Structures are given as C-alpha cells and as structure tokens.
Amino acid sequence: MLAASLFGLYIHVPFCFKRCPYCAFVLIESDGSLHERFVGAVERQMERAAAEFDRPPFTSLYFGGGTPSLLEPAQIARLVEAARTRFVAQGNVEVTLEANPDGLGLGRLRDFLGAGVNRLSLGAQSTDDRELEFLGRTHTGRQALETYHAARSAGFHNISVDLIFGLPNQDVEAWKFALERWVKADVPHLSLYGLTVERGTPLERRRQNGLELPADETQKALYETAIQTLSRSGYRHYEISNFARPGFESRHNLGYWEGRPYLGFGPGAHSYVPPCRWAAISNVPLFIERIERGEPVTGMEERLTVEQRMLERIFLGLRRAEGVFAPAFAEEFGVSIEQRYGPIVAELMDLGLVAWRGGFLALTPRGKLLADSVIGRFA
C-alpha cells in the first residue's frame, strides 16, 4: 500500500541564523557546528526508513525548516542523493528548498540548482523594512526582491514567495501595493500567512503586554484584498493560504492535502503512513546523538481512528479550492459525507458557508474566511 502511494519525503533542517520572535518551529540558532553531523544523521535515518518500508517510490522531496539554505549546497546534494538511492524517484521529482534572502547570492543559488533543487520557496515575508524589523527578520525588502531576481537568473523557474499579513497598523493599500510588486515580478507562486501568535513566543509576550494586532475585520479586509488582487492577475487560490499560476501548484503540499502518505526526517518531522502518524523528537542535539547511537528517535506516535481520518479528510479537503470529493470519501470510509455529516452540512449550507459543486463539497468565499469555525462543526 505504501509502495503505491507514498508521495513525499520531507527533511526538516532545524537551523536558523536567529529565531524570529513569532516563530515556534523546531529549530536552534546555529553557528554551523552541528550541520555536518545533522546531514549524516538524516542519511542514517533515511537508510533505516528505506529498510523498514522497502524502498517506496516518491515524487517530491522537500527541505523545510528552519532555514535549509543555511546548509551548504554540497550537503543538500548529499541528501538529495541519499533520497534517490534509498528510495525510488518516480518521474520528474519536485525538489523544494526553503530559503531566506540573507546571504543568498547568485553563485550559491546556482550551486543549489546544481545540487538538484528545482523549486525555491523564498521566505521574503514582506518588502517593507519597518514590517521586517517588527518581524525580527535580518534582511531588507530590497534584499528579498533582489534574491528573487537572482534566483530567476540562476535558472529557477519554479519559485514561491512567503508573505505575512495582519501586522500592526498594516493597511489595505500598503498590502495591495506589496502584492502587486510580486505580481509585477512575475512570481509563479505565493503563500500568504496571517500572522498567528503562537504560544510561548516573544510575540505572545508582547501581545500580553499590550501590543495590538489588527482586529478581525481588518484581517478579513486584508485577506479579501489578496484574493481579489491575485485572482485578477491570473493566480488560482488553490488552497486557503496558497496562490499559484497554472501548473505551479506545490506538488508536495498537494500531497499533504490529499491525505497521502509521507515520510519525514530530522528532528520534529512528522510522518504519515495511514493509519499511523508519528514524529521524531524535537531536541536537535539529542536527535543527532540518538541517531548516531543507533537508538530510536520517535517522540509522538498516534494511530488515527476512522473518525479522526474522516475529520482530516474533510478539513484538508475543505481548505482546497475544489473541496472534498464525495465519491472518494464514500469509497475510502464506506459511508458518505451526507450519511456522516448530513445535518452539519445542511446547516452550513443554510448559512452560505459551504456548497456542493459537481460532487465536491467546498467552502464558499465567506466560508473560506471562517474556515476554522466551519471545520470545527465537523469535529
């Protein structure tokens, strides 16, 4: 079963130059001293997984973080190579690298391309220097745009840019201007994230001390502005927070949203082989030591009930533009959406939050704004 449907390998690179105040990812601030051992550890972790799962095929490899671009291109090359030897690369594999603009010049970009990376996800976050400062980022707006253009010159066609909205005092006009800049730069893919206050972050403390974030209504206006601006410029709003020119959708992320199996490597990385999901421990040095000593690194492990899998299928499906495909749902779970969620769907339809479109149950535009509340009804 796994052999047939595994789509993606994910490698979590838990290093950043400096932790941003809003960030709750698994990572350590790094001077580079652990990088080599980390790469070795991931190679060994892949070796173990390949043996356990009998070398399944994959169509996507994703370096996430953290800041994977802090690794040397040669190290990335080693990991790409390890993936290709331990698992079976199927067709034209999408290899994504998350990168931050700092210190990423033309030469280094070319080397990453040479290492096998063919998709770049650039953590620009903003082009406004004051906003970048608020976010604690170490690059400027100009650097972000320059890095993007350098990546194009280096030969990357498939590039995604991350932007954050919902910052203090952000207004619709400025946001629209920022989006249009990227449209003009012809970026094929954009991920837009509303600033979320994660627990235990410095941002949370600042908010407790009185920092004001935009009200619901402003957040809504910003999000709607993005949808309008980008749809008019030929982007498809294919997932709640993702926009792409046709053909540039993230193959890797689509796999998650379709509920397909994936294997994750590195500290904190999750894996999913239905009905089980597990994750490695998040302590970076401990993770490396355990791997080196040949010890297991699994931290969290859960076996999903049918009920939980149905909920995941619904929520991941609803976040996508198409929605949940009812026949596939019925086939997988032996019960139809109507049978399982009939009254809920009826109520949400009454409220104009979901609609049926040719076998797909999807969010309406207003439903998208309230996606979390809508999905909450299914829980």
Place this chain on the structure above:
Amino acid sequence: MTDIHKIRNFCIVAHIDHGKSTLADRILELTGTVSKRDLREQYLDSNALERERGITIKAKAVAMRYQGYELNLIDTPGHVDFNYEVSRSLAACEGAILLVDATQGVQAQTVANYLLALDGGLTLLSSLNKIDMQTAQIEESLLEMENSLGIPKDEVFRVSGKLGQGVEELLQAVIDKVPPPTGAADAPLQALVFDSQFNEYRGVVAYVRIFNGRVRRGDRIRFVGSGTQHEVEYVGIFTPHMKEVGELTAGQVGYLMANIKSIRDVRVGDTVAPAGGVSVPALPGYKEPLPVVFCGFFPTGDTDFEELKKALERLSLNDSSFKFQAETSEALGFGYRCGFLGLLHMEIIQERLEREEGVELIQTAPSVTYEIVARTEHGRAVLRVDNPAKLPDDSLLEEWREPVVRASLIVPTESIGAIMSLCEGRRGTYEKTEYISPTRVILTYKLPFAEIVYDFYDRLKSLTRGYGTLDYRFIGYETSDLTRLRILVGGQEVDALSVIFHRETAEQKGRRILRVLRKEIPRQMFEVALQAAIGKKVIAREDISALAKNVTAKCYGGDISRKRKLWEKQKEGKKRMKAVGRVEIPQEAFMAVLRGAEED
C-alpha cells in the same frame, strides 16, 4: 455498660472559621484519641471537599476516654447553609463550647448559635479562641460578648486551639460543669437520630443519642415517626472511625445500622424505640431543613439524562437535604430542578456531581421560591414557583409573593452608611441598630431573600473590608410587585435564562444582563440578536456581530495532527455549551444572568 454519671456530651459551635475543628484537634490529642503522629490539621474535616475548602460541611461525632469519663464531642459546621446541622447536634448534647475568634469578635453566627444553644437549655462554656494571635483583641471581644450575649467576662475561657493553651482547663470545665445525661438504662429504648450517613456496603448509618434504655445487635427496633421496623445489625461509637461495640446505653452517643437501604427511610430527628407496641414518646425532633435556593441541572456533552439521574440519586444517599425533580426546558431539554440550603450547598453539590460522579452539566441561575396567585381553570390558586421558566402566562398572574428574611448584619461602625445603602438598594426595611461595642453594631433589616441569595454576601464583605457578617432567618412571604424578565437569543426565547425581578429594577437589570451575555456568548458564524422582554414588550437589545475571519494560515505535514487535536479540544469545550437554535451558549452564560443583573 458505661456509668451514665461518667458521660459528658457536648458540641462546639461558633461562627465560620472561628476554630472549632482546630480546637477539636487539641481535644483529640489531649485525650489520646488520635495519636500525635496521625493527627493532621482539622482532623475531623475528613472528606475531600472539606479539606480542600478548609471548612466543615458535615457535623462529626467522636467518643473519647479521659480521666475515667466518656466524652462525646460533636464538631459542627459554621456556615449558614449548614446551620441545621448545629440544631441537630445540640439536641444530642447537654453542653456546648461557644467559641469566639479573638481577632474577629462576636459575629453573626456567634449570636445565632448562642441563641440556639440557650433555647436548647444547654450548659454553655464560652471561650475566646486564637488568643495566641498578635491581632487578637481580647478586651474588645470580651466586651462584645458581654454586651451582645450577656456573658460575664470572668466566665469566658481563653484558649488557643492551635497551640493548646487553656484547652486542658476547658476540658476540665466540660467535666465539671456540663451535667451528665439523665435517663435510665433499664427503661425501654428511646434514642434520637441526630444525623445519618450512607455506607455503600452496609446501608444507612444512623447517628444516635440514646436517652433511655439500651440497644445491641439483634434488637428489633422501630422508628416512631415513620413507623418502620428493623433488626439492628451493628452498634458502635465513633473513635472517630466507626468502631463496633457490644451495646449503647442511656446517655451515650454512637451509631446503629439496621440494613436500611435508603437514607430517606431514616428521618433525621426521628425517635428509635423497641419494635412492637411498647409506647415510647417521640423526642422533640426538628423540622427537616427545606431547600431555599433552586437551580436547574441539565446534562450536556457525553452525559445523558439517565446518568445525571443516577448521579443525583447517589449523591442524595448521603445528603437528604438537597432535593431534585425532573424538569423539561424548551431550551435545554430534559434535566432536573434541584433545591439547596443555600448557595454554598449548591456549589458543593455541583462540584461533587462533576468531580465524583464525572457528569457534565449546564447549570441555570439560582432562584428562590415564589408564591403566586394566578387564575386557573378552577378559579384562583396559590402556586409555589421555584423556576422562572415555569410561570403561568403573565396575563394570568394576579399577585406575587416572595420569601422575606430578617437579617442581622454585624459590621464596623464606619461602614454603617455603606451597608445601609446596600440594604436599601436591595429593597430592605430597616428595623434596628444595636451597639455591641463602641466600634461594632448589629443592624437588623427585613430583606427579600432573593436580594441576598446571590452576591449580597460578597458585597457585604467588600464594603466592610472583610469584617461584616450576616445571619438570617425566614419570616414568611410578603406581597411584592415582581415580574418576569425573558431573554431571547436569535429571536428564540430561552426559558432557562428567564429571571424574576422587582418591577422597578427589571428594565435596568435586563439591559445589564444583555451586556454580560454579549460577552459570554462567543461570536458565531452569523449575527445574533439578544433581547430582553417584559411581558410582550422588548425592553433592550444587543447584537453580537458575526465572526469576520477565523482561519489559521498554514497546514502542512506537521500541522495536520496539531490542527486536528485543536478541533477535537474545541469540541470538548463545546460540551459545556448548549445549542439554542444555532447559537451555542456556554455554561457561564446561564449563570451570568444574575451576575449581570447586579453589576454596575
């Protein structure tokens, strides 16, 4: 057989927290009843809730041996809600230690309990407690005791229940001054049931004080009041744990078990006599305490009606003072209307239901019992209503009557003004002021009970910086100009949110309630109108605007489980909500109704 002349039965009574249970600790220690090693603070406060809240809820009896005497001590609760336990305990004793906390002086329940003990003809040993404390005001307290209770200063014992100072002398006085019980061991059995408890394995444990005769295993007995007959299976004393003994004889305090399955078969206050025709006069019993505060409990979440019912039945095995009756609410479905002795009692039952029985429930705002004169098919009728949701149509109501209490408030002189305006704001009628010392007074007011049930006590405390205390006694029903306020959510009346108020303040309270509800009911995916109505007239409205945006950004590999768990957790939270139409109303909102009414 214990020589009746060597028995002393006494209880400790006082205002809440004045140190009864702590003094009991010292007595247990001094008499060697509980070894020093086993003695933990407030040893007799044995159940979990008592320990957690640091108060006594149920009276406890313990038999001790000291200098050739059998001393039977009953520790009583100080809180007003459990005052009936004090009356019961007094009926089983010849003497009482009245404690006054020297840092607090005479307080409302000091006076109330003092009067109860006098009424019962008990020998009183008045004591000033906590004299070890730096803040003890010995002279002032003695003066107050003299002024308000008429106790001469030189008759007051001075003790520290904490350090043990003066406790030996006090105990000696119990032996010297409290008269031994009277009664004849060879007369027919005559015993008073002064409390009861339910034991899972053996059934009801009746706490008894033997006045005449004796009782032992195998005896056939009869409860004079209820007329039921049983065979005695066990008799024993409290040490304080239950310890079986061969027999109990006249003058003694102990327990008996007779394979009685329901606590309701043993009426506290009943008299135990031999089975058969022997005529034994019933001892003066006491009135069963009537519930005075009511609220609805409705099952929610994973709990269903049957489970709630079972849980209530189990709890009532051990607490016959709370009553429950099935009810139906349009908004909340099937549930129970429950009656309590006061707000603390209500809180305790709710907590036990949730914690010990694991039920999930929605509780409605507490209400008192009203009398209404209404037109019915058969002419005029006087109805008792403890549930605002169950009132007849407004057009049929001819007269309202509400319960009224006489309240004594002991307050420092500097807060007299504030307390008087508090009472007047609560529709109180001033009766008198008595000085118990140059700095403290007893204010007496007649007050509608509904006005003091909810937050009156807290207000009293805050207006007197903690020094004010309150005691009250029901004096009857009085005609009043009341009305029902209805609350509509999303255009639909929520019967469980109805409240009864005085007509003059109902409108203002309605507006305040809506403001609080607006905060308690989370924004929904659609706009929700809140309305308050009196009769057919809507008197206030507030809108809860629809949620504008609620969508979290990312959802990739590692986020999936996290997100799912978040929703699963929210669903847990929703168990404490009730859907009325499409609107989810959290538990807090039902209780917030009264808070809203009183907030300024």
